[in-house]
Amino acid sequence: MGSSIITKGAIDCDIHPSVPNIEALLPYFSDHWRDTISQRGVHDLQTIAYPKNAPLTARPDWRPKLGMPAADANVISTQALDTFQTSIAICNCLYGVQLLMSEDLAAAFASAVNDWMVAELLNKDPRLRASIVIPTQNSEMAVAEIERVASDPRFVSILMLVMDEKPLGRRSYWPIYAAAQRHNMPICVHAGSAYKHPVTSVGWPSYYAEDYASQAPAFHNMVSSFICEGVFSEYPDLKVVLAESGFSWLPAHLWRLTKFWRGLRAEIPWVDRTPTEIARDHIRLTLQPVDAPPTSEQLERLMDHMGSDEMIIFSTDYPHWQFDGVDVIPEGISGELARKIMVDNPKNTYPRLQ
Amino acid sequence: MNIQVMDRVTTGQKINLAIADCDIHPTPKSVPVEIYPYLSKRWQDYMETYGIIYRQGFPTGPAFPKGQPNAARRDAYPPGGGKPGSDLDFMRSQHLDPNNVQLGILNPLSCGQGVQNLDFSAAYCNAVNHWQIVEWTSKESRLKASLMVPYEDPLASVKEIDLWGGDNNFAQILLLSRTAEPLGQRKYWPIFEAACRANLPVAVHAFGYGGAPVTGGGWPSFYIEEMVGHAENTQSLLTSMVFEGVFERFPTLKLILVEAGFAWLPALSWRLDKLWNRMRAEIPHVTRPPSELIRQHVWLTTQPMEEPEPREHLLDTIEWIGWEKLLFATDYPHWDFDEPSRALPIRIGKEQKEAFFLKNALELYNLN
16 A cells, blocks of 8 residues: 655656557658668567566556557646646656567667657657667667757657666766766666566566566666676766666665675675675665565664665656555655655756756 | 563673574585495596586586685584585584584585486485585484476475485485475475375475576576575475465475575565466465465575564564574584574564574474
8 A cells, every 4th residue: 555645746757658569660660760660560668577577567447448548648648747736757668679680770769769758758748758769789870869869958868778688887888878978868677578588587487577677677687787897986986776676675785795795796896895885875665666675664774774765766666556546655654754765856966857 | 572672792692502403414525435436437437427417507616606615614614525515414513512503404406406317316425425424414413305307307405305214314305495486386286296105204405506586587696686586486496385385285395494584574474465466366275375375385594584674674684484493503614604693683582583593493303
């Protein structure tokens, strides 16, 4: 049960518009790619990360009779923004651009999705913002896409998936982080996979429930990667938002990472503070899903373990089914903390929202 | 419960309490001298010709160089020569006696498990089982062996378990955590069935080479990431065992997670409970909440113990897991050894302390 706290002016940092179908994107491709898509029968890039009819993919009352959920601005405005009196919501479009094998095709799709979001979402509701979709397959192309659209202030962050070809701290991704810092945008690392490796370190699972469960360990791995590679030493103004990550795992992970850092810091001398301190300065996590303990007392203890009231930022994860009604803030989070989570923390995370 | 957080200085006193150490790593002084006697000529020749080939590129060392040579404490090299963990007398004088180890569980690593050639894997595991008895447990009654099985060949594993089942030199069946497929998958079920038949817990120790990258997003750069990542790997294997319904199919199965940390368990349980509620139609064979199954079937060794600041936070975590579910371990002779007198830097009641350091293990292993 949530506590039904609604704070006027909340900033929702993770909602998911759906590309209705590949035809909707066609106007945003060049002739070459439009021909490619039709001649080769390129299919829709929906992914197995959110099977269309799986319960988690869309809340029953947010699921349309036909077609994709959250597929047009009117529906999003009514269901996701009006309901929660949201002042601003950030669209993280989970279209499977990162899964493609061809860098060129991915770059074309990324541009098409971004242009579609401008025309169909951002231009239709002034409360909407978006994360830039990039072809993570090639950092040079990714930076080119960032540069192409960054002058539009409604793009407020840059989207990556938590599981890609390489751990996200790896140096080959750094040009993306340089661009993010240059343009005052955090990197939004969202649950999901490019599916270029098994989603677990022990291979492919049997069930969707395992795929979704495995997102959390992947977030642990990527926190390790960003910190150990020294991303935040190189880009001291950069923030990384972990979206749809859950957050209750973070304290235990940082205890472990910090313990090993004490023993192994000679391997990564550029990490000159504890991982716990670095995370508090640079890592933010969206609220939903709340993988909460059974009682509100335990959640209060857990919030104490977090060691900071600035790390969690509000999200509904709309249209994914993480909670019912308007019970988006779990019991155990005080009204004062809820206000920080819903307004102050997002503003401090996204410079472009100030 | 009477709990007080102590400074390190005041907790540094020697613990006189007898302890169980549920993770000790023995290693052969010399493979030809100590292991070959239990290998056929064919496999001795194979070893000389090809060596041990794992699912990783280097035949003689890891792709992530360890923090210390052989991942060992600098002071753990026996004065008479040989690798750390290869000399029983030195293990006694350096560890078993001064730390008052009443029960030590031997977990041989790099000893035939996860080897590409399955027949060689089976032969080598069998040899190491003989070796543990001859060189260790028959000479030192405080030590118990782990029944090594070539887990990527479950039928050969069952054969090995049935061969030794009932031999009280063995306290548990040992697997490594980085298997080729998620451990709950049906390929591995015969091992769990045989374990229940032999009435032995299944211990899964961090490490190994399963072939998949150590993260779902590829290979990291650093040893620290691999080490920390054992916790994530172990969460994935536990998730698989829960959602495949292993604990319901094998209701007497006991699972011990070794050297993968423990503080992550509450958050994982909460996440799995939530997903189970939402997705029960996909996994109808899981009829009870994951947190209940875990509480009933899973134990964890303590080393490397998480060290939050402030330390009281660890008490919350241990209560959420259950004090009865933790088994003390040092990881002797490895570099990240948890010293018994300093490992738990919080003062707890006498009864709890005895359970944590000894009785939980005696009870689990039926050694009361």
